[in-house]
Amino acid sequence: MRGTSGDGAAGPELGLGLSEVGEYAVISVTGEIDMYTAPQLREAVRQLASEGRMRVAIDLTPTEFCDSTGLGVLIGARRRLSDSGGSLVVVCANPRIRKLLDLTGLDKVLDVREAVPGE
Amino acid sequence: MNGSKHDRAGGRAEPATVRFAFTPAAAYVRAARLVAADVAAHAGVATGLLDEVRQAVGEACTRAVLRHRDRGIEDLVRVEFAIGDRFVARITDNAQELRARPSGGFGVNAGRGDARANDHDTLEEDTLSEEITLIVLGGLVEDLVVTGPDANGGTTVSMSWPLPGSGSAADH
Structure with a gap:
């Protein structure tokens, strides 16, 4: 998927792969998460929640780049799912993004794991 | 864009500037x-620091776009x-207010139980993101x-960031 803005500018690429592992719906994210592509990830979580899939894992291990907008989406997703009795797991064995989670303290706010539970 | 080639291979290079501006769009x-x-990379910043430069400049630009967008x-x-x-x-924005609306910080608010509309969620995530950009920058960049x-x-x-041959580069 290549993003294109209304004025034709090429944006970053984001790939969202959906799968199921145990009781988790897994969104595997490839490419770059930034303020241009983050709404797609936000919408994917909303879509799963609207289908009653309240246990969601977002796999950032294959993600090439993530900025603070992506972190904002993770926080929002966690809150929405928790409010509905569900949960969010962030899967990240990617040292660059782990560093980002660590330096913002989000590794303590979010449920960050090396693999999807049950995998 | 105003730019000039900068070659550090031949010893102390001449100062150079690259300057541009962009519409505040994602x-x-x-x-x-x-x-x-x-x-x-062209200037000679160490390869191991280039990801940091990319992330930091992206964060600062994201913050600027959010500040412009937030205030129209x-x-x-x-x-x-x-x-x-x-x-x-x-990276310079043109939003004169420091912050458009108060926020309690993501760590405190992340688990709140009150329901919100989707648009409100998006706005809140944007506000969170503006705050997180500064947290990321503070943790990432030594000289900020x-x-x-x-x-x-x-x-x-x-x-x-340090460049080869500069006094500060010896510290890294």
Whole structure:
């Protein structure tokens, strides 16, 4: 998927792969998460929640780049799912993004794991 | 874009500047961070620091776009890279207010139970993101200064990284 803005500018690429592992719906994210592509990830979580899939894992291990907008989406997703009795797991064995989670303290706010539970 | 070739291979190089501005839209933030990494590499910033430059400039540009978008400002976001003793990046917005609305910080609010509409969620995530950009920048960049807003404009995020041959590079 290549993003294109209304004025034709090429944006970053984001790939969202959906799968199921145990009781988790897994969104595997490839490419770059930034303020241009983050709404797609936000919408994917909303879509799963609207289908009653309240246990969601977002796999950032294959993600090439993530900025603070992506972190904002993770926080929002966690809150929405928790409010509905569900949960969010962030899967990240990617040292660059782990560093980002660590330096913002989000590794303590979010449920960050090396693999999807049950995998 | 104003730029000049900068070759550090032959000893102490001449100062150089790359300067551009972009419409405050999400699609252009990637371009800005890629230019930052490319100019930094050309300037001689250590390969191991290029990801940091890319992330930091992206964060600063994201913050600027959010600040413009939040306040309905269509002015261009200004970006400048200066190559001298160090590689310096400056990202300037034109939003004079420091913050549009109060927020309690993501760590405190992340688990709140009150329901919100989707649009409100998006706005809140944007506000969170503006705050997180500064947290990321503070954790990522050793030499970081945020100035403004002042009577003449918005805020400027200034960051610098060492270059080979500069005195500060010896520290790294």
